[in-house]
Amino acid sequence: MTVNTSTIFTGSAGAGSQSEIIKHTFTGGDNPRSVYIQAGLHADEHPGMLVIQHLLKELEVIDRACGINGTITLIPFANPVGMMQNVLGFWTGRFNLANGENFNRNFPDLAEELEALHSNTEWVELSPALQLDSLLMPKAHEDVVSAGKRALLREAVKHDIILDLHCDTAAILHFYTNERYRERAINLAAALGIEAVLLESFAGGGAFDEACTKGWQWLADKGLEPAERIPFSVSVELRGQADVSDELAADDARRILSYLCAEGFINTEIPVTQPLHRDRIDTFPLEGAVHLPSPANGLVVWKKQLGDWVKKGECLGEIASLDGKACGQRVPVYSPVDGRILVQPLTAMVRIGQRVALIAGKELQQDRKKGKLLLNF
Structure with missing residues (x-):
């Protein structure tokens, strides 16, 4: 001992x-x-x-x-x-x-x-x-x-x-x-x-x-x-x-x-x-995980929460735009896959291209390649 x-x-x-x-x-x-x-x-x-x-x-x-x-x-x-x-x-x-x-x-x-x-x-x-x-x-x-x-x-x-x-x-x-x-x-x-x-x-x-x-x-x-x-x-x-x-x-x-x-x-x-x-317990291929980018600059307002199962094309939330003439408009965020929301941002303020969700899906995504599955953010 x-x-x-x-x-x-x-x-x-x-x-x-x-x-x-x-x-x-x-x-x-x-x-x-x-x-x-x-x-x-x-x-x-x-x-x-x-x-x-x-x-x-x-x-x-x-x-x-x-x-x-x-x-x-x-x-x-x-x-x-x-x-x-x-x-x-x-x-x-x-x-x-x-x-x-x-x-x-x-x-x-x-x-x-x-x-x-x-x-x-x-x-x-x-x-x-x-x-x-x-x-x-x-x-x-x-x-x-x-x-x-x-x-x-x-x-x-x-x-x-x-x-x-x-x-x-x-x-x-x-x-x-x-x-x-x-x-x-x-x-x-x-x-x-x-x-x-x-x-x-x-x-x-x-x-x-x-x-x-x-x-x-x-x-x-x-x-x-x-x-x-x-x-x-x-x-x-x-x-x-x-x-x-x-x-x-x-x-x-x-x-x-x-x-x-x-x-x-x-x-x-x-x-x-x-x-x-x-x-x-659900298992997902890492090639089926989607890092969803924000379509706009602004404040993300969620309709779906962590752990929710979502369908492809379903609205997950909206970005309250802060850009110029678009200020105050809402830009919807849609799920590109059937899957489960594992991750969202800690803060509501997001910028274009920033990851706003990690969604784990069962189907392999064509843009996800073995050996290049980890992003550097």
């Missing part, structure tokens, strides 16, 4: 400023499997950070009762650089202000690196786990954000289950994962009370959840590791940015713990959290 707290130094964020990632690891029992949970990769998304605080408190109690079976690693905030980006009182932790890059894009592509290095016989003699670890060793003169990504990935790829806690602007609970794990995804959704699951085979963009699997996928494709070793890696959207409360976080934490109990990581009794009936 062990609880270990450590820090991962990722470099200097500027003169007089150092960047560290805090890691809490609980170990116990004889279960060889491990789970990794992080929050705050987008540092302006705070619900997951509070969930981690509740998980820490609960796991400390479980650990004292010798209830940990396996390894559970928690990263309370995964992006210390983003945590420092406050502009005039507003947290701007989604994009790196140094270059505009989304913090959850362009993680190292371990499949490409393995492909390039596997002609080296000395390299092939290393175990797959050591190969991945070696590729993710710190690099000299690497900027602090890149070093942080490398450090997070180096830690996460060791694990069997990876939960990356996010949120959207205003949203219902949903999550993203690979279609290879459809059944496991439904089990997780039932435990967490999530009705909408988006599945993909290759999203592209170098997001963290997919980066965690690409090296193992390459090894499995080459017959060097069983496919079962590919981590079950999930990006969980814990509602919207404003949904930060002890009540929500405590329930989310209990649901995560009940899932870990079902997966064999906890062997003490967890307060019962009613799982969602599997019949209420």
Whole structure:
């Protein structure tokens, strides 16, 4: 029975400023499997950070009762650089202000690196786990954000289950994962009370959840590791940015713990959290998700709300125009698909082209291509 707290130094964020990632690891029992949970990769998304605080408190109690079976690693905030980006009182932790890059894009592509290095016989003699670890060793003169990504990935790829806690602007609970794990995804959704699951085979963009699997996928494709070793890696959207409360976080934490109990990581009794009936869970192809752009500048007034099912051509709301002679006129916003509204803006003021809704549909959209499914907003 062990609880270990450590820090991962990722470099200097500027003169007089150092960047560290805090890691809490609980170990116990004889279960060889491990789970990794992080929050705050987008540092302006705070619900997951509070969930981690509740998980820490609960796991400390479980650990004292010798209830940990396996390894559970928690990263309370995964992006210390983003945590420092406050502009005039507003947290701007989604994009790196140094270059505009989304913090959850362009993680190292371990499949490409393995492909390039596997002609080296000395390299092939290393175990797959050591190969991945070696590729993710710190690099000299690497900027602090890149070093942080490398450090997070180096830690996460060791694990069997990876939960990356996010949120959207205003949203219902949903999550993203690979279609290879459809059944496991439904089990997780039932435990967490999530009705909408988006599945993909290759999203592209170098997001963290997919980066965690690409090296193992390459090894499995080459017959060097069983496919079962590919981590079950999930990006969980814990509602919207404003949904930060002890009540929500405590329930989310209990649901995560009940899932870990079902997966064999906890062997003490967890307060019962009613799982969602599997019949209420819908899976959607990520190629069927539509990021609906605003047709006008103005104030969006909704007729349909988060979680509503809508039909193609149905009016979702109106934009109260603020432009010139059109000021005061209403511009309707129509759904381009049959589907469910997962996301809306947090604020009512929108501009032309800005996303005003994420609608998950069942039918593949012609303009949605594998490898180019993640937008950079």
